[in-house]
Amino acid sequence: MKSVTVGWFEIPVADMDRAIAFYQKVFDCILNQQEMGDFQMAWFPWDESKGRAGGGLVFHKDFYHTSKLAGTLIYFSSEDCEVELSRVKDAGGEVQIPKRMIAPDIGYMGVFLDSEGNRIAIHSMA
Known part of the structure; x- marks a missing residue:
C-alpha cells in the first residue's frame, strides 16, 4: 500500500498583517510574506530534511x-507546547485546550484559536 504524507498546509486568514504578528x-x-497575484501568503520556516511539512498563512x-x-x-510540533500556548493570549488568540497529556508514549497537546478564528493544535513530547 502506498504511503501518503502531508506535503504542505495553508491556514486561511482574514487580515494578513494581524495573522503574521500573531x-x-x-x-x-x-x-x-509573498504576494502571488491576488493571493497573499506568508510561509512558516521549515526544514524538509527533518521530514516535516511546510506551510503558511493564505489570504484570498x-x-x-x-x-x-x-x-x-x-x-504544529514543539519542544514543549506550554511555551507557545503561554504566548497565545498576549498575541490576540485564545487557548481552548490547555496543555494536557495524550498518553505517555505520544506526549502532550493543546488547542488554541488564532487571531483569525482558526482552531490550531500544538504537540510536544515534553
Missing part, C-alpha cells in the same frame, strides 16, 4: 475562509 509572537519565528477574499469549529485541525 504567529510570529506565538512561535517566536519570522514568516516570509473568494477562495479562503477561516474556520473556528469545523474543518481540518493542524498540529
